[in-house]
Amino acid sequence: MLLISKALRYGYMTRIDCCSDNIFHLTNGVMSYYLMADEDNIYSIYWGKYISDITSVVKSFEPEWSSFDYEEISERTEFDIFDGRRYTRPSIKGEGKYRIGKLKRVGYDIENNTLTLRYSAYRDNLEIVLKYSIYDSVIKRDVSLASKRDEIRLTNSLSGAVSLPRKTDGYLSYVNGRWLSEWQENKTKINIGTFIIESRKGVTSASSNPSVLISEKEDGEECDCWSIMLGYSGNWELDVEKTTLGTTRISAGINSFDNLLSLRPGDVTSLPSIYLAYSPYGKDSVMQEMHNFQRKHLIPKRKMCRVLYNSWEATGFDVNEENQLELAKKAASIGTELFVVDDGWFSNRDSDKSGLGDWFVSTRKFPKGLGHLIQEVKSLGMDFGIWVEPESVNPDSILYRTHPDWIYSIEGVEPRLARNQYVLDIGKREVKRYILSFMRTLLSENDISFIKWDFNRAITDPDSFANTDSREIWHKHVESLYSIWKTLREEFPHVEFETCSGGGGRVDLGIMQYANQFWLSDNTDPYSRIRMQYSAMQFYNPSSMMSWVTDAGKDLYSLDYRFIVSMCVGLGIGANISKYSDKEIAKAKEWVDIYKDIRDIIAEGKAYRIGNPYIDDVSAIEYVSNDNKDILIFAFADKYLYGNSISYIKLKGISNESVYMGIDGKEYSSLNLMHIGIPIKRDSGLSSTFVHLKRQ
Numbered sequence: 042m043l044l045i046s047k048a049l050r051y052g053y054m055t056r057i058d059c060c061s062d063n064i065f066h067l068t069n070g071v072m073s074y075y076l077m078a079d080e081d082n083i084y085s086i087y088w089g090k091y092i093s094d095i096t097s098v099v100k101s102f103e104p105e106w107s108s109f110d111y112e113e114i115s116e117r118t119e120f121d122i123f124d125g126r127r128y129t130r131p132s133i134k135g136e137g138k139y140r141i142g143k144l145k146r147v148g149y150d151i152e153n154n155t156l157t158l159r160y161s162a163y164r165d166n167l168e169i170v171l172k173y174s175i176y177d178s179v180i181k182r183d184v185s186l187a188s189k190r191d192e193i194r195l196t197n198s199l200s201g202a203v204s205l206p207r208k209t210d211g212y213l214s215y216v217n218g219r220w221l222s223e224w225q226e227n228k229t230k231i232n233i234g235t236f237i238i239e240s241r242k243g244v245t246s247a248s249s250n251p252s253v254l255i256s257e258k259e260d261g262e263e264c265d266c267w268s269i270m271l272g273y274s275g276n277w278e279l280d281v282e283k284t285t286l287g288t289t290r291i292s293a294g295i296n297s298f299d300n301l302l303s304l305r306p307g308d309v310t311s312l313p314s315i316y317l318a319y320s321p322y323g324k325d326s327v328m329q330e331m332h333n334f335q336r337k338h339l340i341p342k343r344k345m346c347r348v349l350y351n352s353w354e355a356t357g358f359d360v361n362e363e364n365q366l367e368l369a370k371k372a373a374s375i376g377t378e379l380f381v382v383d384d385g386w387f388s389n390r391d392s393d394k395s396g397l398g399d400w401f402v403s404t405r406k407f408p409k410g411l412g413h414l415i416q417e418v419k420s421l422g423m424d425f426g427i428w429v430e431p432e433s434v435n436p437d438s439i440l441y442r443t444h445p446d447w448i449y450s451i452e453g454v455e456p457r458l459a460r461n462q463y464v465l466d467i468g469k470r471e472v473k474r475y476i477l478s479f480m481r482t483l484l485s486e487n488d489i490s491f492i493k494w495d496f497n498r499a500i501t502d503p504d505s506f507a508n509t510d511s512r513e514i515w516h517k518h519v520e521s522l523y524s525i526w527k528t529l530r531e532e533f534p535h536v537e538f539e540t541c542s543g544g545g546g547r548v549d550l551g552i553m554q555y556a557n558q559f560w561l562s563d564n565t566d567p568y569s570r571i572r573m574q575y576s577a578m579q580f581y582n583p584s585s586m587m588s589w590v591t592d593a594g595k596d597l598y599s600l601d602y603r604f605i606v607s608m609c610v611g612l613g614i615g616a617n618i619s620k621y622s623d624k625e626i627a628k629a630k631e632w633v634d635i636y637k638d639i640r641d642i643i644a645e646g647k648a649y650r651i652g653n654p655y656i657d658d659v660s661a662i663e664y665v666s667n668d669n670k671d672i673l674i675f676a677f678a679d680k681y682l683y684g685n686s687i688s689y690i691k692l693k694g695i696s697n698e699s700v701y702m703g704i705d706g707k708e709y710s711s712l713n714l715m716h717i718g719i720p721i722k723r724d725s726g727l728s729s730t731f732v733h734l735k736r737q
C-alpha cells in the first residue's frame with residue numbers, strides 16, 4: 042500500500058490546475074477533484090483516483106435521453122440556487138421575490154492552493170464567494186454570502202454538494218447514539234433514494250454526527266474511500282442521495298428545517314465549511330488524512346495533551362476545598378499535569394436543580410476562595426482547569442429571576458425544562474455580553490489554563506424575546522457561540538478548551554476550530570469505550586479525544602485494562618483516587634509515565650485499526666511514528682475460547698524492512714510483524730495488551 046503522504050514525498054505536488062476557462066483540477070497526485078464552473082452552474086465532474094485528463098469523463102455523461110428526463114450532468118451541481126428548472130436539493134432558496142434565482146459567474150482566481158469562484162444571483166443582489174482549498178488530501182470548501190441592496194431571506198442555506206464518480210456503488214458508514222451510547226457505528230449500502238442524517242436539536246447532538254465515510258467495499262479495506270465532514274454545531278443535515286441515473290450526490294450544511302438565514306445588506310455570512318478527504322487505500326488511510334489535516338490546519342495548536350484529572354466521577358456536585366485538595370494530592374502523585382474541578386463549584390449548585398447561571402464561587406464550599414485551591418494545585422506542580430456551562434440557566438437562580446426574558450421561550454407556553462434547566466438566547470446582545478463578562482472575570486482573576494465548556498441539553502421552545510423572526514435563533518445561537526469562543530481564545534491564548542455536551546453531543550469540525558479536545562461520552566465503561574473510540578477515530582483526531590480511567594466497572598476490568606483503553610487516545614483520570622491503595626497509585630503512576638513517553642506518537646503518528654471491535658473478538662489500535670522508529674499497539678481481546686490463549690495481531694503500515702524490539706527485549710522483523718503478527722496473551726476474562734516496539 043502506497044501511503045498518500047509517501048506519494049507526496051516522491052514528488053507529487055498538491056496543486057490546483059486550471060484545465061480550461063471553466064474546468065479546475067485540485068490534486069495531490071493521488072487524488073483528483075475536478076469541477077466545472079460554468080457561466081450559470083457549478084458541477085462536480087470527478088472526485089477519486091488521480092487522472093490527468095478529464096475530457097473522456099466529461100464526454101461520458103449521459104445526455105438527455107428522452108423528453109421525459111434531463112441530462113446526467115445537471116444533477117451533479119456543487120452549489121446551486123433553486124431555479125425552478127431542476128430537481129436537485131438546492132443549496133440556496135429564498136423567500137418572496139427571492140424564491141427563484143439563477144447563478145451568474147463573475148470571475149475566479151487561484152492563489153496559494155485556493156480556488157476562489159465568484160458568482161452573483163438574484164439580479165446581482167447576492168454575492169457568492171466559493172473557496173476550494175486543498176491541503177494534502179483534504180479539500181476544504183467555504184462559502185460566503187453577502188447581499189448588496191436589500192434583505193434576502195433564505196430558507197435553504199446548504200453549503201453545497203459533491204458527487205462521487207459516476208456510477209459509483211458504495212457503503213455509507215456514520216455514527217449514531219444518545220447519552221451514554223454516542224458514536225455507535227452504522228453502515229448501509231447506498232440505495233436509490235435519499236438517506237438523511239441530521240440534527241434538529243440546535244446542537245451537533247449525540248443522535249448523529251455530521252460526518253460520513255463512503256467506501257467502495259463493505260469492510261472499507263484497501264478500496265476507494267471518501268470522507269465528508271461538516272463543520273457546524275447547530276441544526277445540520279447531510280443528505281446522501283442516489284438518483285435513478287446512478288449519481289451519488291452528498292449535500293451538507295445548515296438544516297433546512299425551520300431555517301431562516303437573513304442576509305442584510307452589508308453583512309457577510311459564512312456558511313459551515315465542508316471537509317472532503319479521499320484515499321484509494323481504504324478507510325484507515327482516509328482517516329489518517331483527516332487526522333493529519335485537523336492537527337495541522339484546524340485544531341488550535343498546543344504543546345501537548347496534558348494528562349488531566351477530573352473530579353466529576355469522584356465527587357459529583359459535592360465539591361469543596363478539602364475533597365478537591367485530597368484528590369489533587371493523589372493526582373499529583375501519579376503524575377497528572379492538569380487538575381480540573383467539574384460542576385458544583387459555584388453559587389448554590391448542590392445538584393442539577395439550582396445555581397446554573399450564577400457564576401460566582403461558592404464561599405460555603407471554598408471559604409478561602411478559588412484562588413487558594415488553585416495556589417495549592419499549582420504548588421503540587423499541576424495546572425488548574427474548571428467546568429462551565431454558560432449557555433444554560435436553572436429556573437432556581439439569581440440570573441433567571443433577574444432576567445426571565447433571556448431564555449428561549451414561546452409566548453404563552455411554559456418553556457420545556459431538561460436537566461432542570463433552560464437555554465439562554467445567546468444570540469441576544471446582552472446575554473452574550475453577560476457570558477463574556479463572567480468568563481473574562483473568571484479567567485483574568487484566576488490562574489486557570491483549561492476550560493471544560495458543557496451544554497447539557499438541546500434547544501427547545503425556539504422563540505425569542507428579541508425582535509427577530511424566531512426561525513433565526515438556531516443559526517444565531519451557533520454564530521454567537523463561535524464568536525464567544527473566538528474572543529476568549531484571542532484574549533486568553535494560554536487557556537485550552539474542551540467541548541462537551543452532556544457527554545459527546547457537541548463534537549464537529551466547527552467547534553474544533555476553537556477547542557483543543559473533546560469529551561467523547563459520559564460512558565466511561567472501558568469495554569464500551571473501545572467501540573466508541575474506534576468509530577469516533579474514523580473522523581476525529583485521536584489525541585483530542587479524551588478518555589478517563591474511572592471506577593466504572595472496576596470489579597470487571599483490571600486497572601491495567603482501563604489504562605490501556607484510555608491511553609490509546611487522550612489520557613485523563615476520573616476515578617476516585619482518594620480511595621486508591623498505595624499499590625494502585627503506584628500502578629497508575631507507571632502508566633502515566635509510559636503515556637508521557639508515547640503521547641507525541643499518538644498526537645503526530647499514523648493511526649491504524651486492526652480488526653473491528655464491533656465484530657471481532659480481538660482488535661487493536663496501532664500507531665506508527667512518522668519516522669517509522671516507534672510502533673505502539675493497544676490490543677483488546679474478549680474471553681478466549683477453546684483454550685486459545687494466544688492471538689496474533691498483524692501490524693500495518695510498517696514500510697521498511699527492519700527489526701523492532703519490544704521493551705521485553707524480544708526482537709521482531711517488520712515482515713514477521715506484518716505477515717505473522719505479534720502474539721498477545723488472552724485469558725479467561727477480558728484482556729488488553731500494550732506493546733511499544735522500537736526500531737533497532
Ligand code: GLA
Nearest residue numbers: 353383384495541543544563
Ligand atoms: C455533563 C458532562 C459530565 C459532567 C456533568 C456535570 O454530563 O458530560 O462530564 O461535566 O455534565 O454536570
